[in-house]
Amino acid sequence: MISDDAFRTIYNENASGVRAFLFHKCGPQNLDDLVQQTFIKVWKNASKFESRSSQKTWIFKIALNVAYDFYRKRGTVGELFQDHHLAAEANSDDKIILEQALSKLEPKQKDLCLLYYYEGFGIKEISQVLEVPEGTVKSRLHEVRLILKDLLKENS
Numbered sequence: 722m723i724s725d726d727a728f729r730t731i732y733n734e735n736a737s738g739v740r741a742f743l744f745h746k747c748g749p750q751n752l753d754d755l756v757q758q759t760f761i762k763v764w765k766n767a768s769k770f771e772s773r774s775s776q777k778t779w780i781f782k783i784a785l786n787v788a789y790d791f792y793r794k795r796g797t798v799g800e801l802f803q804d805h806h807l808a809a810e811a812n813s814d815d816k817i818i819l820e821q822a823l824s825k826l827e828p829k830q831k832d833l834c835l836l837y838y839y840e841g842f843g844i845k846e847i848s849q850v851l852e853v854p855e856g857t858v859k860s861r862l863h864e865v866r867l868i869l870k871d872l873l874k875e876n877s
Contacts, residue, residue, distance in 0.1 A: 723767035731767075732760055735777060738840055739784045745835050746788040755791060759784045774849040781840070782850045785832065822872035830865045837862060 723731075736756065743755045762783050770779055823834055829851075836842040836850060844862075848855045 723764065728764055728767070731763065731776065731780070735780050736760070738777075739780060742781060742784055742835060742840060743788060745839060746785075747791050751791065755784075755787055759787045762787065775846065778842070778846045778849045781836070781842070782852075785850060818873065819869075822869050825872055826865065826868065830861060830868070833858065833861050833865055834869075 739759055740752065740756050743759070744752055747755055759780070763780055766783070770776065774782075823831060826834065832851060833847060836847045842850065844855050844858050847858045851858065853861075
């Protein structure tokens with residue numbers, strides 16, 4: 722079992738990133754519950770962490786699974802990047818246009834964008850979180866860039 726101090730450190734280092742990630746995946750309504758569920762799973766499974774990836778990568782994989790569970794329970798798997806957070810982040814026209822373009826991507830493409838552009842994960846880390854080969858991450862990232870480029874041209 723993990724000590725309280727060690728868990729507090731893990732939480733403090735990762736909570737804001739997990740919160741932002743889950744906000745973009747699931748919206749603000751259930752955000753506190755989803756963050757809590759993520760860290761409860763981290764707490765319960767800390768002894769199972771095998772250090773094959775970074776701790777941050779492992780935690781974000783748990784957060785991703787919590788988000789998938791959230792949608793599965795509601796029968797809306799893949800319903801990501803909804804308009805609920807467009808208004809919350811409407812600081813600039815460019816941001817709104819980008820969010821609208823992202824909302825048109827497939828779920829796997831959106832996950833990639835969240836991890837790469839919003840969370841700053843590298844190819845290897847994304848490969849571990851999404852459980853796909855690095856080459857797949859690279860090709861999906863290339864695909865997403867082309868799609869976003871086209872979508873942004875349409876909106877400009």
